[in-house]
Each structure stands twice: as structure tokens, then as C-alpha cells.
Amino acid sequence: MIRNYFKIAWRNLWRRRGFTFINITGLSIGMTASFLMLLYVSFELSYDNFHNKMDNIYRVVADIKTPSDNIEANITAWAVPPNLEKDFPEITSAVRINDLNMIVRKGDLKFKETNAIAVDSSFFSVFDFELLQGNPKEVLKKQFSIVLSETTAKKYFGDQNPIGKSLKITEEGFNSTVTGVMKDFPENSHIQADIILSLTTFTQHLDKELDTRWGSYDAAAYILVNPNTNTDQLTAKFPAFLEKHSGEFMKQSKMFVTLNLEPLKSLYLESTRGGTGGGSMTNVYIFSIIAIFILLIASINFINLTTARSVERAKEVGIRKVMGAEKQQLSLQFIGESIITCLIAFFITTLLIIIILPFFNEIAGKVISDGLFSNYSNIFKLFGISLAIGIFAGIYPSIVLSSFKPIQVLKGNFSTGGKGVLLRKSLVIVQFTISIILITGTIIIYNQMEYMRNQELGFNKDRLLILEAESSTSQLSLKNAIDNIPGVKFTSLGSSVPGGGNSSAYSEIENKAGDLQIANLDLYFVDHDYIPQFDLEILAGRAFSKDFASDSTKAMIINEEAVKLLGYSNPKNAIGAKFKQWGREGQVIGVVKNFHFNSLHDNIGPLTMRMETNRNDLISVKLASNNMKQTIAEIEKLWESFLPEQPFDYFFLDDSFNEQYENEERFGNLFLYFASLAILISCLGLLGLAAYSTLQRRREIGIRKVIGASVSEIVNLLSKDFLKLVMIAFAIASPIAWYVMYNWLQDFAFRIDIQWWMFLLSGGSAILIAILTVSFHAVKASLSNPVKSLRTE
Template sequence: MIKNYLKIAWRNVRKQLFYSSLNIFGLSLGLASCLLITLYLVEELSYDHFFENSERIYRVDADIKFGGPEMKLAVSSDPMAFTLKKDYPQVEAATRIRENGSYLVRKSEATENLTEALVVFADSTFFDVFSIPMVSGNPAKALTEPNTLVLSERNAEKYFGKENPVGQTLLLDNDKIYRVTGVMQNIPANSHLSSLNMLLSMASREESRSNNWGGHNFNTYIRLSPETDAQQFDKNFDTILDNYVGPYVKGAMGGTTLEDLEKAGNFLKYHLIPLTKIHLHSDRVAELSVNGNIQYVYIFSIVAIFLLLIACINFMNLATARSASRAREVGVRKVLGSKRSALVAQFLTESLLLSYLSLVLALLAAFALMPLFNQLAGKDITLPVQNPGFWLLLLLTGGIVGILAGSYPAFFLSGFQAIKVLKGRLVLEGKGGFLRNSLVVFQFVISVMLIVGTLIIYRQLNFIQAKSLGYSKDQVVLIENAYALGTQTEVFKQEILSQGYAESATMSDYLPTPSSRSDNMIFPEGQPIQDKGMSMQNWRVDEDYAKTLGIQVVEGRFFSKEFPSDSSAIVLNEEAVRMFGFDDPIGKKLVTNTGPQDSSQPAYTVIGVVKDFHFESLHSPIGPLNMILGNSPGKFAFRLNASESGATIKKAEALWKRMAPGQPFEYRFMDQDFDKTYRAEQRIGRIFITFALLSILIACLGLFGLAAFTAEHRTKEIGVRKVLGASVATIVAMLSGDFLKLILIAILIATPISWYIMDQWLQDFAYKITIQWWMFLLAGMLSILISLLTVSYQSIKAALMNPVKSLRSE
């Protein structure tokens, strides 16, 4: 019986090759898109799950407000980890990671340095918490001694080739010798720790065992016992505040207590976040990687479901469009004794055959498109073809899609009455029409929402690119690792400027792009710290900083070599002036770090105010910032003459190689750093736009199917109208008008839904576009245009048909 069903199904597929091809194309496109999105979502949801006991590992986060805006930190204080381990038996293990930026690294006997972008210090207990297998070395002892390090496999090969690195040494920043004590396996890409390739022993840092409860610099992780409830454990942080933080604050701030700070509207809170939620649920200061966003997981999950539903709806519409041609077949089968269940089985078999054919094409398409998709998404995803569960899931998906897509046509077609069909008196109008029309409305509700979403995402990304940042990022080139020049940094700077290729230059590690950050406590001299104190960014810059970056001074002046007293001067941004409440800030005295009773702390004199500029992502509002004159030789920034940029960079490289032989010359343009800040949004935007276009394409196939159905069962009506004098334009307008009504209904439904969804998405940006009425109008007009273009072929074809042929059978 099944063999007979398959044989007949294959014959029908070949007989109706055009409709079958449309069905297979639509389903394969929907399945391929759904498969790619699903693999992306599985990758996003799998982060850090591979660690042993991952469900019991947590990071300690901090929320701090001190005068300025609230800071949400992915780090906590120095003694937190081992205080928790000491005081609470529920904590089985604890460890800390201290990010330390980039290092110059080479073998001790080598002459050429390589740049290691991210080097961290880690406690000896790192491998107790994170189950990363060691290729060589003892994980329990690898990081116990000062000046030791552990490399990843890729870094071991990078520096030592095929040699065993354990016991050998590396020279860091040309003056620090570290001995390699272990090689660990590469941390998988689906971990927020994946960029860790070099772990230095925490014992190498003097601050590693300090009692500084005020500094927050350490990513702190703990593993709780199986029976411990994390939410209940969070309450223990109140005790930590009372027993440790409170006494520290009182001693450091001249008698100011936590209660005093809280009365002034300040607070310090600690809480745990599960390791497996960090990637999608955390976007804090001092994250160890660029994390994802759970909102995008929800959005793409819905898009994947919609793509599959649209493809199934297409199948239904295309199947019912052929109902008239299958009606006599159904009638004959019923007269010959076929039961309705047998007919349903036959039609479902056809549906399943088309579904599995589409699945095969979808797999081939996914294989072919995977490199392009990975480039689009910034991932390295592969099809898990060696996993038997993957193939089982595909088989189940093919069956579910086939039954879902074929169930309505099967019951619809098998329900025809034999006597009416064979007498030629079958009336299709109204039979299933409401459901078909509803499905088309549903398709175009999705299409309109996706068009609106595409417009808003595109405009928001353009808004970010074009927004005035308060500084000029164009034609500014950044040269990394300026400290590699040693005592010749100023000579290098002046040599570049003397050539006339660069307009100005500055040297600082503090730039309004992803770079070093330094928070500091600051308050007006003689004022109570709990009332007037404020935590803000504190940057060390040179005299040419504002000129090079195009930062505008709105009051007073910037630092100058003509004023030796500027060593005790400070420059604020406008937001800091507003938050201090200064009417006339010039000349005001400010103190940092400790209370006014501590005379060892210098008082800085405000000499200038700069116009607010964005030094954080546009996801965050501009916060308070101060700048002091100081040496911070992390990067050179040169503002180049537009016509001479290539020559200047070549000159700088040649000069660098002469003055710093063996040190890598690495440069990039500042606008590249800016783009990097929003790379995640750009990728998500491109993925969204791509699948929005695919959704619209698949929806158009469904509309094409409904147009074919309508034209087919209204053939005789069209013939009568033409005989009575109706023009081609009149008939095309009549047929298109039916679809236009459906599209207008879809626009009315989609408008408020898409407004709400996109408004929620925009809330993630502190600076964003305003959703305007014309966006919905444009989306509606595009939907109408797309639908009219889709149905015009069938409408014109039906209108041009010879009425003699359609009426001959009457």
C-alpha cells in the first residue's frame, strides 16, 4: 500500500512539475533558513555548558553608585573570592581573573616580539573551578609560584612550535621573565573565556592578596555545593558588607560609614550570575569577551518559526490552488471505493515526499551557504553531521513539516463529493476560503513586521555611524604598544610631526574607543565625601590630547607646556560640572581617592571644561569624566593629513623599526575601533535583513499560489466578463483588489505589533532614532507593491485568456 502511495505521489510530482517545483523551492528555502538560524541559536545557548559542574559555577558581579551614574561591573573586590571560600562552607572552590591588556612576548633567546592581545593573571585555583584539560603540566601546581604562566595549545605552538614549552621561559614587555609550567587545551569558542590563551600566575602581582575592598578589578568565580541555592546564598553578601566592606570604607574615608553613603543615595551591591548565563544575560563593564544578547535569541527564534510556518502555508495554498485539477481524480477514486482515510493517506504521502525532497535540498543549501553565513554572523559553525541525533531530528522535522503542510490540503481535497465532481457542479468558492485568506494575512503580517524591523535597524545603525560623537575619529591612526620605544617616545612623536605629514599627535592609553578605563573617587575640597563625592572616569593625557582628537574646550583652557603648574590641574567634561553643581567651575579645588583629612592627597585645580564626548558605547549615556596631566604610554594617536596618510604610516613604520628594533609595528585607524564597538549590532542587523528578505520571498510564493488558485476557479467568470465587454485592466484590477484587501488587513495588524517590538529593541540604546509614521507607511507601500507584482502575472494571464476556451465546456 505504501509503495503504491509513493508511486502515485511521484507521478503527481512529475505531472505537476511547475507547482511541485514551487513547493519544493519554498519549503527548501524555509527549511535551510530555519536550519541555519537553529544552528546559530544552539551555538549561542551552548556557551560555557561544557565545563564540569557548570550549573554550579557563578561569577560575583557588583552594582555601585557613588555620586555619579550607576556602574554595573563584571568584577568585584580583591579579597572577595577567598573571603567567601573561608567564611562559607557552601563555596567549594573560588578563583579570580585579572585582565591586564596586551603584552609584547617573545622567547628569551629571540629578538622579535609578538603582540599578545589579551593577557590575564589567574589564581592557582583557576583549574579547580574551570575543568580545562591540561596537555602538559600539573593543573594543581601550574600557577602557584610567582613568574609562571600557562599557555593554550595554540599559543604553545605559536611561540615554541613542536617543542615542549614546559620549563622554558618567555620574556614579557622586554623585562619580565616568566617560566612556562603548563599547556592547557584551547578553550572552545562557545565560552566567554575563549580568548584566554596566556594565564600568568596571580602570585606575580603585589596586589593579589591585598585587603582592598574598595578596588574592583577581579573577575571572581565560585563553585557552590550541589545543595546550595544561589538566590539564598546572595543574602550572605549583606554580611560581607557589614563585616568587611563597612570597616574598610570607614577607615579609608575618614569615618564615613556605609549608612552615611546610603543616606546620600549611594549603594554597593553584590550578587551572583550563573556561568551559563554570562554570554547572553550580561553586558557589564570589564567583561572578558563581547557577549551576546538574549533578546536576539528570542527574535531569531521567532524568525525561524515564522520562516517554517510561511513555507508550510505556501504548501497549503499551492496545494489548494490545484484542487480543481485534482477534483475529478478524487471523484473517480471515491466511486471506485476509496475511503476518505485512504485519500488522506495518499495526499499526506505526497506532502511527505515533497517535504523530504525539500529537506535534502535544504541540507545541500545549508552546506553551500554555511561559509557565507559564518562570515555574516562572525561564527565558526559547522553542521553536526557526525551526530546521530542531528539526523534523527532532521527526519522528525521532515515528517512534522510534511504532515503540518499537507494536513489541510489532504482533508480539503479528500472532502469533495463524488457526485458533484463528476457532474461538473463542484463549487469551490467559500470552501476553505476564510482559512486560506487568513493564512495569507498572517504571512503578510510577518512580512510587514520584518520590513518595518529592517527599516528601523538600518536607520539606527546609520544613526550610530553618523552621530556627532564630540570628537573626530576620521584620519586618526593609532599605534599600539608605544611603551616599546622606552625613553624615545617623545623623540618618535616629534620626528613624525617634523615631517609635516601629521597635524598633531598625542600619547595616551585612554581613548574614546575600547581602551583602558580608570575609575576614581573625586570630590570638592573641604566637602563631605558622602554628599559631594563622585566616582568617575579619571584619564591621564598629555597637552596635545584635545587638539589631536578634536575635543572642544568650552570653558577655560586645556593643558599646556607653557604652564608648569598644570601638573596639579584637572579638566572636567560638562557632565561632571553638572553633577557637581558648579556654576563657575574654573578655579575649583578637587581631591581624589581619600577624605579631606588626608593631606597627602593633592588638590587639583580645575582649569578647563571640555564639551561632552562619547567615550562609552551609545548604549550608555555620557558619564562624568576628568583628565589630569600624566604619562600613559599605551598608544600613539596621530591626526593625519588626508592626502598623506599612506606616506605618514610608512614613515612611522620605518622610524619605529629604527628606534625599536624587534618590536612589532601595529597600527589601525580610530574609526575601525569605533566600528568594532558596534560590530555585534551590525552583524545582527545584517542577519536580520537577510532573513527578512528570505521571509518576504517565501511569502510571495504563497501569494503566487493563492493567485493561481483564484485565477483557476474564476476562469469561467472571467470569460463571461470578457464576453460582456470587460477590459483586461478591469479584470486585473478585480483580481488584484481581492489581494489588496488582504494586504491592507495585514498592514493594520502588523503596525502596532512591529512598533511595540522595535520600540523595545531601541530601549537598549541610550541614543536612538525616533520611530516615525512614514516608516510604517513605507513598509505598507512596499508590501502592496510586492504583492501586486507577485499576483500580476496570474491576473494578467487570466485576463488575457481566450473566453471561448473557458466557456466551451459550459
Template structure:
């Protein structure tokens, strides 16, 4: 019997090739997009799950509130790991990790910079994280000083196909040779930090007193069924006890002012999507995008299912006689339902197969847009095939259920008399489907326009500095006398100015410090930047009061330039010039005098407000050389700059970037998400139009006789088009009034994540509504003009 259902269903589908093609196309498109989004969501949710004991690994975070400012760190005080190991029986072990800065290895005559993927760590890191060694012994690999474990790709990079074990890597930074004691598999992309080099180090020489409150990323491996809340409480009590005996801070006095330190444990699997703290070991994702794209996937799949229902219902008049004859010949409604569901399952299965190949073909483009490295492999197939089978069954039954129950309910007597339906106006359910479809489409269009406008606002906002025509040379800190390079480059024609510092508005090198703005005043949390005399002019910043640094004033060695927010926070108002600011404690106290107030400039993401910032003249050992240039003849100038670099540092790699590109990189995630959103919105509209096309065909088919009579009585083609279109336009109008307020609420909440944002403009909402109406009318018009142009004789004959 079942075989007969599918056999009959296949014949029916092949008989109506046009209907079948459109139905399969809509479903395949919806399923393909749904699969791509599923790959993205699964990848985002899989971070750090490669660790065998991922359920038992936690990172210790620090919340520090001081002078009303809360700073959330991804790192902890020096002694936390030892406290966990010695005083907490529910802990198996704990390990400290810290990024290694200014790391340069020698490869032949070339010096290669390896910042960003090099970490100092304790030897027990392999007990916490799953980092399989291809060669070497994990138990002893990092026990000895000056030993290093390298990733497989780095082994090939530095030693080719030779065995790297026992070989030496010369660390230019410290002038020491590191012995390779292990080669590990490259860490998975789905890790919140990725290490290519693990350097042996005892990062702690003195755990007591707690003289470094935020120093190391500390990870703890807890025993099964450990009480995490109890462990946090115990850890905070130990921290407070340790601080009481510290020479650095008296915790009782500290907390009496409303200040506090608080340690918390975060599951390692939550870090990628739920952590955006100071001093993260890597760049994390955003859980909002996972939720948004999950919703988009559901919406697009829903649109595809609605299409199926609309297109199947559109064929109801053609299949009514078939249903009537089958019922007269003895077919039960149950058998007819099974018949229509079989057709639905066949269409869904074929669409699913096409969708898999389409998703596979589109994966490189999707990876490019989303900055992912997604692949379809055996591991993917292990969950994809069962999931796809489930989707086929669920979507097949869901999409085919309404046509099945609708068509099978026709009464034979009414069918054979031609009284099969009340037309479009009676299809309340189908009208609801159209409203849902276009409400989703309008919602996505408004969301896309808001995202585009916000990104455009970011690109054109006055940031308080000039990021254009600024060339940044990296690796300058590797030079013995970087100031010589600066002076030589300033002499080049086409160079307007240059500054030596790593503290740039588009860089991630931000340093929090605590300063006292006057005698007996409470310390304030502020950014503390080390710059040179040429910094303000090179960056194109504007002095609001006083002056900038100058080599003409020897007293500027103890001078400060502060931003407007710092002047306001410190209570200076318009009288900041000449005020005294104190930094440090004990013997390290320094007193600076304020010589200038610089106009506020954005030195972080526009998601954040400008915070207090002070600048002082000082050497920066991580300095980069920023050069303001004239780009009239950029290739020739770049050649001269490179030549100057090679003259001074012949063995150092010449590496550069442009400040405007670095600024764009701060918002690359939003840009990528915006591009994906535009793509998905376009596809959602295309799918919705397919559904509307099907419903328009249904309406025209149901009113064939009426159209023929109207034409015989003299109705014009325009009048008939208007008659067929007005009901659809009304439904699209309802969709607009449903979607517009929802889109405004959701996108306004998204914009709240930006401290500096463009408000939702009224024309954005109207444009989305007008666009939806135009697209709907264009889609309906194809069917309407076709119906209006039909021969009335044929129309009246077909209505018999």
C-alpha cells in the same frame, strides 16, 4: 497499504512537476534559513557548557551604588575568594582571575604583544574550569612562581612542533623568563573568556583589610544542591563585617547615605548572553538577538508551511475529479487524508534534504555575516538528524493537513457536477493565510528599515569629537621614552598634531573614580582620564568655557578640564572655571582647579548617555599615540611614520588602526545583525510571494469560466486583471494595518536601548506598505495577465 500511499503520492507529484518544484523550493528555502538560524541560536546558548561542572560554576558580581550612581562590576573585592573557601561549607573551591595588561613576549628578535588572551590566575583554576592539558600536570602546573600554561596554538607559534614543556618564554614587560609547565587544548570559541596564556601568580598579598573593592574576577564552584540565595546572603554579611574593620571605608556610615555594596552569584552559562558589566573578561553577546532570530526562524518556517497549503489548495480544481472518482469507487475519506499527507511528507523530506545541503553551502557566508565559526560535524549531526526528522514529520503534517482535510471533504456528486468550490471569496482560511504571510513580511521590512536608519544615524551623528583622519599607534607603552616618538612624528610633513594617552573616545580603557567637587561635598562617580597638552586639539574637541591644557602654564599640572555633564552634575552651572575638585583619600589627597569645560562628547556606545568626565595632565603607562594626519598622500606618510617607528623601536611590532574604524567596531554587532536581518527579510518576502503566486493561480483556476464569459461579453484585459487583483490587494492592505502598529511597538522598544536614537519616521511605515502592495501586485499580475490573455473558447471548454 502505507507503501501504496507513498507510491501513489510519488506518481502524483511527478505528474505535476511544476507544482512539485515550486512547493519543494519554498519549503527548502524556509527550512535552510531555519537551520542556519538554529545553528546560530544553539551556538549562542552553548557558551561555557564545555565545562564538565558548568551547572555548579558561578561568577561573583559586585553592584556598587555611590552618590546615586549604580555601577555593576563583573569583578569583586580581593578577599571574596578566601571568604568563600574558608567560611562557606557549600563551596568546593573559588579561583581569582585577572587580565594581564601590556603583555609582550620575545619570539626570536621579534617582540609579540599578547594582550587580551593572557591572564594571571591562581593554581586551582583547573579545578573549576575544564581546561584539559595535553602535556603537564594540572595539579602542579601553576604552583611555582614564573610558570605559565600555554594554549596548543601558542605552543606551535612559539616552539613549532617541539615539546614546549620546560622551555622558557621571555616576558619583556617584567624582564623575566617564564617556564612552560603545561600545554592545554585551545579553549572553545563558546567561552565568555578565552585564554592563550595562564600565568602563575599570587594576586593577593594581603586579604585584610578590604582595600580593593573591585579587583578580580572571582569564580566559585559550589557543591551539588547548594542554596545559592543563602550563599549570597552569607557572602554579603561577611563583606559588610570585613568593611567595618577596614581602614578604607566605614560601611555603616557609607550605607547611611543610601550607598551600598552588593555581591551576587551569576551562573557561568548566563554570562555570555545576560551580562554586560564593567570589567568583563571578554566580549559578550546579547540575548535580544537570540530571541529575535528565533522568532524570525519560526516566522519563516510558518511562511513556508503556508505556501505549501496555498499551492496544494490551488490544485484543488485539478484534483477534484480525482477525489470524486476515488470516492465513487469506494475510497474512504481516511484513506484520502493518508494519501495527501503522504504527498506532503515526501515533499517535506525532499525539501529537508535539499535544505541541509543548502545550509551547508551557505554556512561560510552566514559565518562571515554573523562573525561565527559554525561547522557541521559529528556533534552537530547528533542533534541535527533527530531534530530534522522531527521537523519533517511536524512540518509535513502541519503543511499537508489543511489540503488533506480540504480536498478529502469534496462530495462526489458536487465534484462530478462541477460544483467543487465557491471560489476565492469563500476561502476565509486561505485569505487569513495571505494576511498572516504579508503581515510578517511587512513587519520584517519595517524592522529592517528602522535598523538601517539607526545605524545610519550613528554613523553621521556629531559625537563632539572628530574621529576622521586620526591614526592610532599601539604598543607605544613598550617604549622607554614614548614622548620622543611623539615629537619626531609631529615633525613629519602631513602630521597636524599628536597626543599620548590610552583614553580615547573609541577605546575601552575607561577608568571610574570618585571626586569631591568642593569642600564638604559628597563624592561623585566620574570618568578620570589622564591626557597631555595636545589631547583636545588632536581629538577635535571644543572648549565651551575657559581653556584647554597648555605647556605655557606650569600650574596646569594640578588643573582639570571637565565636560558639560560634570559641570552640571557638580552643580557648577556656568561658573565652573576656578572651582576646586578633590581626589583621593588620606595622604593621597590631591586638589585640582578647573580651567576649562569641554563640550560633551560621546566616549562610550550611543546606547549610553554621556556621564561626568574629568581630565588631568598625567603620564599614562598604557598610552597609545594618536596622530591627526592629512590623508592627501597617505601611503607616503604611512611609510615615513613606520620608518620613524623602526628607527626608535627596531624590535617592536608596528601596529596601528584608524579611529573611524575603531568607532565602527563599537557597532559591528548591530551592523552584522542588520545585514542578517536584511537577508532574512528578503528571503521571507520571496517565500511570501511564492505563496501569493500559488493563491493567485488558485483564484484564476477557480474563475476560468467566469473569465471566459467576461471576455466574450467584451471585458478588457485590464478589467479582468483588476477583478482578479482587487481581493488580494485588499488582503495586503489588511496585513499592513495589522503589521504596522506591531512593528512600531517592537522597534520602538528596540530603539529604547539607545540613549541617542533616530525616531521611527512616518515614511518608513508607508514605504514598507507601498513596497508590499507593489510586490503583491507584481506577483498577482503574472497570473492575472496570463488568465486575461487566455483564449475564451478554451476557458469555457475547460470549465465544462
């Protein structure tokens, strides 16, 4: 019996090869796209869940209230974590993590390690990063102890055992000892490091007062609490803790701190404080919905094409019922055919995923999966999805087909009825509603990306080469030597460049009322040449000048936002305002026009600029447009001459600034690819329905041609019903698309407005796609010989 079912199923699939091909192709593309997207979603949701104590690990964060603003920091004061561990028995361990950029040397090898951190000795007790060599409790206890990742250990020591060997770190060349080797951090960790330095290096040698600093904010802080600890009750004790240890300091500085806890498991996707690697729960929701949509569209295609062909199989069902077949047997037969179709699609999908996965990892910007077979549960999941689609997509057609009354169908009185037609029309509307939402989303995402690329930034970033010189005493000499290279137009020194991060400083600046207003303000250290090199516009006062010796000690330049913060109605009124900042006192000498010194995700904040030569780590070099490679080679020779102890390290400012939007670019590309696949699957379904509709109306088409109907009239006849459905889909999709994309745009401080023409373009695109899809068969039918179609009746 089962063998007979399979034989009949195969014959039916083969007899209508065109429809079978459309079904299998649509299912294969749909399952491939959906499974890849679900892999991506699963990977994003897996961040940090490999830590066994994940549910008991929290990041300690600070809300800092000043007289001018409220700062939501993702860090705490250096003194907070060790004192929390001492004062609260609920806290088992506390660990601080501070990002480092440091020069590491071994003989002639020298690298600038930008992915390094300094941590407390409890790091490997709190987090479950795997140590390949070394004792987790001991590797970071001593000062100048370092732990290397497996890859970094090979970079410096090859196949030798690195334990106990020395590396020179920082520009000063301190000797450090390798005490451990760790497995490379998993990609789904928001904490990343190639080198870990013991924090005791600072607290016992380089900066012995670090543990007592209640006003210095640099390190991220994590605590491990006892199981079943009520974190709300623990957080409620923090105000008294801060009052006890730093109450007097907060009153004097007028900076009042509130400590909060963020669960480790929510940091990557849900924290709004930054510093967690840039995940987005909104994107996870969007991709999850698209994956479900694509599976839904593929299933709709199957149901539509199967029920549409029900008339052809009516006589088969009637004869089998007369011969004694029961309704249950017929249902199983048709569900079995559905499952066979889906299993064929499963094998094709498996092959497609194996081929596409490396490319998918590339456009996602991370290794979502090493391969389909790297985790055998993936195969079972994919098989389960295929089987589920086969069963659920086959249930309705099986019920319809097995319910035919044999007497009626054998007399030829069978018709599909209004319910079947209504179902197919409803499913087409659902398909194109989803497609129009995706087209609209693609248009809006593309325009937002273009807006960000072309936004007026307020500074010039073209052909700017940035050298990282680590505040060397030779950097000024190097800058002057670079100035003399023919291919160099301009150079300047600074502590930061736009988009490259910046310091913040406790500041007191005279406001409109004549009071010294306290605020924590962003701060750039620059030289005389910085403002003209970046083409920053001075709105009032003047830029720093070599003609005024006091500029290097007593002058400050602020931006427009700082002027607003201080209450001045006109930038000119801020000139001469007194300031105190980091031990320096002086006056505001100029106001610079607002420029985007941070990402376009953030609003432009108040900025201060001062001259302080020993804090300028960066040399900005404006290159001429011709022969840039040769100019860079000449700069490298000078670098080796002036800074032989440092590796030659540089980047272009425009590339660095654009890297801030890599996540959005990747999201946009992934959205575009999968939206295109969803539209393709919709078109396949529409193509199948159009083909079947044409086949069913071939006699009508023949008669119309005989009485003189033109090709365009026949095409219009066959197309108008589908176009009505697309128009209904457009009306449903537009408000949904607006709501979803409006909320997505809220993540950007600078964003486009959603325009009416975007919806018109998406609706027009959907109509054009439908016309082209349906017209293929309509034109073919209108050009066929009417004699043949009439003869077949």
C-alpha cells in the same frame, strides 16, 4: 498498495509541475533559512554549558554606592575572592581573572598578546577548559608560570614540545616558563584566552599587597559552591563579611559595597553588567520567532496551494470512493504526497545548507557550525523538521480532499465552499502580517545603524592612527620624531582614546555647595596636545597648556556631565573647583563639551582629564590624506629605532570605534537576509495562488475580454482581492512591529524615534510586492486569446 500510492503521488506531483516547483522551492528555502537560524539560536544558548560544574559556578559582582552615584560593576575588589573562600565553607574554590595586554618575546619573535589573562591556580579546577599537557592543579601554582593555547604554542615553538621552555613577558622581559598547553578555548565560551599567566606572578612578585586590597577593583571573580547550596542564603551573609573585612574602609571612603552572585549559565545572554562577550537574549528571541515564522509561511504556502487545487482532484476522490476506497486510505494517500514533497525539499535543503553554511558563519562573525555533518544529530533534526512539516501541513488538505461526497462530485456539483476560501484568505493575511513585521523591522534596524554611524560624536576620528607604546620611557622622543614626518599633521599622548576604554578613579571634587563631593569618575590621562588634536570643544576655562607648569600636577578638566553631577548650573561656575584624585590635589581649569568617550549603547557619563606623562600608553597620530601607506612605513622605521623591544602595533580610531557595533551590524545583516527570504516565500505562495485563481477564472476573463474589458480592468479584477488581504495584514502587523522594535531599541542609550513613515513604507512595500506578484499572472491572463479559454469550457 504502498507502491500504488507512491505511483499516484508522483504522477500528481509531475502533472502540476509548476505548483510542485513552487511548493518544493518554498519549503526548501524555508527549511534552509529556519534551520540556519535555529543553529544560531542553539549556539547562542550553548555558551559555557560545556563546564560540568556550570550549575554551581557564579560570578561575584559588586554594586558600589557613593554619595553621587550607584555603580553596577562586573568585577570585585582584589581581596574579596580569596577571603570568601576562607570564610564560607559553602564555597569550594574562588578564582580571579584579570585581562592583560602584554608583550611576549622569544628570540626575534615578538608579539603583543591582547588576549591574555592572569588567573588564580584554581582556574582549571573550577572551569573545564581542556589541558593537552600539564597537571590542572599544578600548572599555575608557581610565579611566572604560563599556559599557552594550542595555536599560540605553535606560533612560538612550532612542532617542538613547549613544556619547560621560556618566554620573555611584559616590557621588562621577565622570564616565564611554559607549564601547560591547553586546547583552544571553545568559541561558545564567554572567557577567552590565548595565554594564561599565574596570578601568583603578581601576588608573590610584582604586587605583593594585591590580596589585601579592598578598594582596588580590576579582576572578575568566580566562585564554585557546593551542590545544593542556597545562593540566596549565601548572598545574605555577604554584608556581614564586608563589614568585618572592609567596614572601616567603606566608611572612610564613603563607598558602600553590596556583593551579588550571577549564575555562569546566564552571563553571556542575560547579564547587564558587561564584560561577558556581548550576547543578547532579545536577539535570540527575535531569531527564534523569525525561524518559526519562516517555517509557518512555508507550511501556509503548502496548505493554501493544496486546498486550492482540491477541485481538480474532486472527481479522482469520487471515483476512488465508488471503487471502495475508505476515507482513511485517502487521507494516508494525501498525507503521503505531502511527505514526499517535504522529503524532496529535505534533500534540496541539505545541499543548500552545505553550500551556504560557510557564508553564514562569516556574516554571523563566529563559527556556528563546522559543517552539517560535523554533528549527525543535525541531519536527524532536519529530517525530523521535514517529516513534521509533511505530516502537519498535509493533515488539513487530506481531511478536505477525503471528505468529498462521491455523488455530488461526479455530478459536477462540487464547490470548495466558504470555509476553504476563508481559510486561504486567513493564511494569506498571516503570511503578509509576518512579512510586514519583518519589513518594518528591517527599516528600523537599518535607520538605527545609520544613526549610529552618523551620530555627532563630539570629537574628530578621521585619519587618526593610534600606536600602543606601553608607557615606554622612549615614547615622548618617538612622538617628537613622528611629528617631523611630512605626512603627519599632529600627534598627542593619552591613556585612552574615545571608544577604547578608560580608567575610573575615586575622586573628591568641590560642588556647588562648596563641599568636596565623592564620586567614582571616569579618567583620561592626556598631554597638552590631546584636546586640540581630537577637536574637543572647550566650553569654559582653558585647555592644558605648556605655558602653565602646574598643569602637569595640579590641573583638571571635566566634561559637561561632571558639571551637572556637581550641581553647577553653568560650566563657568565650575572653574576653580578644588579636587583630590589619586594622591593629587588641584583645581578645575576647564570644562570640555560632552563627547562620546564610550559606546553609543551607553549614556555619556562624568569624565575627568588630567596630565600624567607616565600613564600615557597611546600615541595618536593625525595623518595627512595623501600617501598614508608611506607615512605609516616611515613611522614603523622610527618605532624600530626607538622601541625595538616592542612589536609595531597600531589601529585607526574610526575602525576601532566602529567595531563596537559589529554585533549590531551582524544582527542587522542576518535580520535583513532572513526577512528577505520570508518575503520571497510569501511571494511564492501568492504567486501560486494567483496562478490558480487565474486558472479558475479563465472563462470569466475570456467573456470579459470578448465584451471589451481592457487589460488594466482585468488586472484590477484579479488583484483587488489580494490587496484587501494585504491591507488587513498591514493593520494587524503595525502595532506588533512597533512593540517589538521599540523594545529592541531600548538597548541603545542613543536611538532613533520610530516614525510613522516607517510603517507607511513597509505597508507600501508589501502592497507593491503583492501587486507585482499577482500582476504577473493577471497580465498574462488578460493578454491571452479569449477563444482558447472559452473553448476549454
